[in-house]
Amino acid sequence: xxxxxxxxxxxxxxxxxxxxxxxxxxxxxxxxxxxxxxxxxxxxxxxxxxxxxxxxxxxxxxxxxxxxxxxxxxxxxxxxxxxxxxxxxxxxxxxxxxxxxxxxxxxxxxxxxxxxxxxxxxxxxxxxxxxxxxxxxxxxxxxxxxxxxxxxxxxxxxxxxxxxxxxxxxxxxxxxxxxxxxxxxxxxxxxxxxxxxxxxxxxxxxxxxxxxxxxxxxxxxxxxxxxxxxxx
Amino acid sequence: xxxxxxxxxxxxxxxxxxxxxxxxxxxxxxxxxxxxxxxxxxxxxxxxxxxxxxxxxxxxxxxxxxxxxxxxxxxxxxxxxxxxxxxxxxxxxxxxxxxxxxxxxxxxxxxxxxxxxxxxxxxxxxxxxxxxxxxxxxxxxxxxxxxxxxxxxxxxxxxxxxxxxxxxxxxxxxxxxxxxxxxxxxxxxxxxxxxxxxxxxxxxxxxxxxxxxxxxxxxxxxxxxxxxxxxxxxxxxxxxxxxxxxxxxxxxxxxxxxxxxxxxxxxxxxxxxxxxxxxxxxxxxx
Numbered sequence: 001x002x003x004x005x006x007x008x009x010x011x012x013x014x015x016x017x018x019x020x021x022x023x024x025x026x027x028x029x030x031x032x033x034x035x036x037x038x039x040x041x042x043x044x045x046x047x048x049x050x051x052x053x054x055x056x057x058x059x060x061x062x063x064x065x066x067x068x069x070x071x072x073x074x075x076x077x078x079x080x081x082x083x084x085x086x087x088x089x090x091x092x093x094x095x096x097x098x099x100x101x102x103x104x105x106x107x108x109x110x111x112x113x114x115x116x117x118x119x120x121x122x123x124x125x126x127x128x129x130x131x132x133x134x135x136x137x138x139x140x141x142x143x144x145x146x147x148x149x150x151x152x153x154x155x156x157x158x159x160x161x162x163x164x165x166x167x168x169x170x171x172x173x174x175x176x177x178x179x180x181x182x183x184x185x186x187x188x189x190x191x192x193x194x195x196x197x198x199x200x201x202x203x204x205x206x207x208x209x210x211x212x213x214x215x216x217x218x219x220x221x222x223x224x225x226x227x228x229x230x231x232x
Numbered sequence: 233x234x235x236x237x238x239x240x241x242x243x244x245x246x247x248x249x250x251x252x253x254x255x256x257x258x259x260x261x262x263x264x265x266x267x268x269x270x271x272x273x274x275x276x277x278x279x280x281x282x283x284x285x286x287x288x289x290x291x292x293x294x295x296x297x298x299x300x301x302x303x304x305x306x307x308x309x310x311x312x313x314x315x316x317x318x319x320x321x322x323x324x325x326x327x328x329x330x331x332x333x334x335x336x337x338x339x340x341x342x343x344x345x346x347x348x349x350x351x352x353x354x355x356x357x358x359x360x361x362x363x364x365x366x367x368x369x370x371x372x373x374x375x376x377x378x379x380x381x382x383x384x385x386x387x388x389x390x391x392x393x394x395x396x397x398x399x400x401x402x403x404x405x406x407x408x409x410x411x412x413x414x415x416x417x418x419x420x421x422x423x424x425x426x427x428x429x430x431x432x433x434x435x436x437x438x439x440x441x442x443x444x445x446x447x448x449x450x451x452x453x454x455x456x457x458x459x460x461x462x463x464x465x466x467x468x469x470x471x472x473x474x475x476x477x478x479x480x481x482x483x484x485x486x487x488x489x490x491x492x493x494x495x496x497x498x499x500x501x502x503x504x505x506x507x508x509x510x511x512x513x514x515x516x517x518x
Contacts, residue, residue, distance in 0.1 A: 084461055084465075089464065094410075096400065101400070125462070
């Protein structure tokens with residue numbers, strides 16, 4: 001079942017085109033990894049999917065869900081580094097899109113369930129800024145799952161994490177994907193993309209490739225990463 | 233015996249309505265400013281209080297020159313709100329320009345304000361007037377009834393907005409992109425915060441004067457952040473501390489006859505130092 005369909009989309013901001021002729025689709029249960037160098041339009045694509053920055057032309061449409069039902073794991077902002085907030089407060093805020101002003105009992109138990117799922121229940125009353133990088137990512141991931149369980153969109157989820165925690169994070173994401181969550185991940189890490197993803201979208205100023213992982217590894221650009229992937 | 237005399241002085245001062253009014257208004261303004269301060273500090277808008285109060289000062293002098301002396305609020309409030317919207321919007325879109333444009337607007341308003349006062353004021357003591365406007369004055373001690381009611385009304389609105397939209401304010405402050413992506417109109421909340429900021433600044437000008445408003449906004453939030461690790465804890469403690477420091481400052485200044493604004497600021501500073509020390513020692517213990 002197709003959840004997100006992107007048809008000949010042209011993306012950009014402030015009137016500048018960043019990438020064009022972008023065509024791909026994401027089906028339920030897929031693990032799509034979007035790779036490409038800086039400036040290739042990865043962040044712009046995320047903003048377009050979230051509805052923060054609509055495409056210049058082309059169509060980007062959801063089926064069976066709305067843009068509001070995408071769980072988003074953003075990159076860290078400087079504001080968050082010293083923000084006084086408990087883990088519970090942050091995870092709970094993921095439910096905000098569904099609630100009017102106050103959280104219902106169902107939403108509170110939803111937040112508790114997502115914390116349990118990611119193994120951070122014991123951190124509930126801890127302060128976010130005192131957690132390790134990996135724990136912080138789990139908190140934000142739990143928040144994303146509170147917002148939407150069908151499709152999650154991860155923006156560089158392992159940026160700044162050490163190798164061991166990076167591997168744990170990838171395993172968590174792979175587990176979520178196995179349990180039926182559709183994953184779209186933007187990453188620099190092509191080796192990990194090749195290892196975990198089912199589909200790859202390689203962006204440049206024009207899309208270089210979209211297809212399954214197996215097909216990607218047959219292309220010249222994909223083949224150069226195949227060795228790294230097998231080692232990882 | 234010493235304690236007795238302090239209480240006696242307080243008792244004698246509190247016979248007067250204007251002292252009680254000043255205490256009420258001071259506490260309410262401090263409460264609003266300290267609630268809002270948490271959001272502003274966390275959004276890196278600490279200086280907005282400073283900049284807006286200078287704009288309000290400029291608007292006040294213009295109002296005086298064009299002869300709006302008795303209802304100068306009609307000019308000051310809209311001008312300050314517009315400035316707040318411009319600054320908060322600019323700060324969001326162009327992060328580098330944010331503090332530069334703030335500095336530019338605030339000194340321009342201060343310069344124009346002083347120039348106007350100096351050229352057009354009919355008062356005999358211009359520098360005295362300027363000093364009064366900048367550092368607060370005894371004007372809080374002769375409040376008109378409508379000013380007191382306006383202050384009560386605005387405080388109820390601000391506190392009500394904070395309780396009602398508490399969760400939204402948290403989400404928009406912590407992560408505006410995520411909030412927008414999940415369907416909260418972050419922009420609308422930014423505008424709301426900008427407008428409330430402007431209103432509080434204009435009200436607070438009477439209490440501590442243009443130059444010292446930042447203290448009311450920034451100190452309680454910073455003190456609370458030393459001690460508390462949840463957003464709720466920080467907000468609640470910040471509000472309580474703001475009220476406590478403001479009340480204590482006003483009482484001290486009534487007893488020893490010091491200027492109200494600077495007394496409150498010094499009390500805020502001392503409270504911050506105490507909170508900093510407590511935070512430092514509890515942290516090092518683990």
